[in-house]
Amino acid sequence: xxxxxxLLLCTMAPTAxxxxxxTVGSYLALQDLxxxxxxxxxxxxxxxxxxxxxxxxxxxxxxxxxxxxREHFKQYPPRPDNLKLPAVPSDNxxxxxxxxxxxxxQIHLAMVIQPLPGKDLPEREHLQADQVMVEQTxxxxxxxxxxxxxxxxxxxxxxxxxSAADEPDYGHDINxxxxxxxxxxxxxxxxxxxxxxxxxxxxxxxxxxMGFFHESPVVxxxxxxxxxxxxxxxxxxxxxxxxxxFASGHSYWGYRFLxxxxxxxxxxxxxxxxxxxxxVELPSLLLLEGKALAGFAEGKQASIERVATATWKSxxxxxxxxxxxxxxxxxxxxxxxxxxxxxxxITRRTPWTTCVKW
Ligand SMILES: [Zn+2]
Numbered sequence: 001x002x003x004x005x006x007l008l009l010c011t012m013a014p015t016a017x018x019x020x021x022x023t024v025g026s027y028l029a030l031q032d033l034x035x036x037x038x039x040x041x042x043x044x045x046x047x048x049x050x051x052x053x054x055x056x057x058x059x060x061x062x063x064x065x066x067x068x069x070r071e072h073f074k075q076y077p078p079r080p081d082n083l084k085l086p087a088v089p090s091d092n093x094x095x096x097x098x099x100x101x102x103x104x105x106q107i108h109l110a111m112v113i114q115p116l117p118g119k120d121l122p123e124r125e126h127l128q129a130d131q132v133m134v135e136q137t138x139x140x141x142x143x144x145x146x147x148x149x150x151x152x153x154x155x156x157x158x159x160x161x162x163s164a165a166d167e168p169d170y171g172h173d174i175n176x177x178x179x180x181x182x183x184x185x186x187x188x189x190x191x192x193x194x195x196x197x198x199x200x201x202x203x204x205x206x207x208x209x210m211g212f213f214h215e216s217p218v219v220x221x222x223x224x225x226x227x228x229x230x231x232x233x234x235x236x237x238x239x240x241x242x243x244x245x246f247a248s249g250h251s252y253w254g255y256r257f258l259x260x261x262x263x264x265x266x267x268x269x270x271x272x273x274x275x276x277x278x279x280v281e282l283p284s285l286l287l288l289e290g291k292a293l294a295g296f297a298e299g300k301q302a303s304i305e306r307v308a309t310a311t312w313k314s315x316x317x318x319x320x321x322x323x324x325x326x327x328x329x330x331x332x333x334x335x336x337x338x339x340x341x342x343x344x345x346i347t348r349r350t351p352w353t354t355c356v357k358w
Contacts, residue, residue: 021144022169022263023114026162036161041154042251047109050250051093059085061244062100065237073233080189101237102188103172106134112146113155113163120145134171157255164259165266168234172260173205180204194228208234209264210273216282226276235264 030036051058062085069076085100098105110132115121127146144166149155175182177193194207207229212219220227238261246254271278291299 021114022166022266023144023162024117025266026165026259026262027116027158030158030162036158039157042157042160042255044111044149044151044153044155044252045250046111046151047097047253048093050245050248050253051097052089054244054248054250055085055089055093057244057248058097058241059087061240065240069233069236073230073236075228076230076233077189077191080187083187083189099184099187102176102184102190104134104174104176104182105184106182107171108132108134110146111149111151113149113159114166115145115147115159121147124148132170134174155252157251160252160255161259161262164256165262166259167256168209168260168263169202169205171205173208173234174202175204176208177204191228194225209267211268212274212276214274215276218282219276223276231264231267231273235261237261238264 066079066084070078079100079102083099083102085096090096094109095105098107108131110127112127112132125148127148129144129146132146174180175185176188177190178185178188179192193204209231211229211231212226213232215226238257242254242257242261245251245257267273291297
């Protein structure tokens with residue numbers, strides 16, 4: 001039980017639920033790819049246009065995905081049959097689609113792109129954070145710029161993709177578990193929230209954005225809830241939709257769904273989303289716990305604080321207000337890409353911390 005409580009504490013570190021802006025790292029990592037650099041602009045269209053145009057194909061795809069998920073994803077909670085898309089489309093396509101995917105039907109799906117830091121277009125209309133994100137996600141992400149794009153407007157694929165890579169943190173996975181507040185909690189079949197801390201409003205998204213896939217069997221035996229997370233399933237859902245959207249000529253939604261899937265893959269490249277206690281091997285974990293049981297809890301407390309601090313740093317280094325570097329950009333590539341402003345230096349404190357403003 002004590003091992004469980006240690007793991008729980010670590011996965012509940014207040015800053016562990018997201019690591020801020022995925023868009024910046026996506027722009028930097030993808031901007032030189034010829035397939036994106038040379039791609040023609042895509043035409044913005046509302047989700048409903050894609051859904052009504054491709055409805056029968058989407059019904060087939062989601063059914064196939066459900067069959068595959070039941071067979072291949074560990075601890076997958078089957079989708080209740082009443083959430084399946086109806087054979088004949090209703091007059092509330094968006095709601096039916098979002099509930100069939102089992103994501104939060106209150107998300108705004110705003111038509112926006114994020115600019116790279118320093119490349120904002122002040123003459124364009126901007127949306128406020130609360131027009132883009134659901135309430136619970138506002139506090140960590142409310143410093144970003146959102147440029148509104150219009151129906152039929154032509155936009156660069158990279159801007160759509162990089163902007164969409166941040167979007168699953170805007171509320172897609174908030175309050176989906178049976179013990180969460182809200183209308184869908186009792187309907188989605190995910191069961192009680194396996195980990196997370198109710199003190200933090202956006203913590204309920206954690207099991208869709210974190211995955212502990214490479215732990216010792218001892219850890220899973222002691223803390224089985226660590227296996228109840230599905231970021232890989234989310235990526236699978238969105239990648240399938242992206243394929244369908246591209247194949248049917250809805251490239252805007254192709255890039256947007258691709259960005260959603262990319263988000264979950266990027267999350268798993270973050271050690272603080274992929275390990276309950278990064279850098280602590282099982283024997284050390286057990287030793288820490290043994291010492292704590294014997295009354296010497298300093299080491300355990302220090303480990304917890306180290307995780308929380310490192311997570312905080314990893315998030316804050318990717319903020320636009322700081323140095324433009326994050327997720328898929330290695331430390332070396334970061335230093336090549338980023339002109340280092342005065343007062344900034346590269347640090348080697350953690351595998352993930354790249355540039356920190358001092
Ligand atoms: Zn995330």
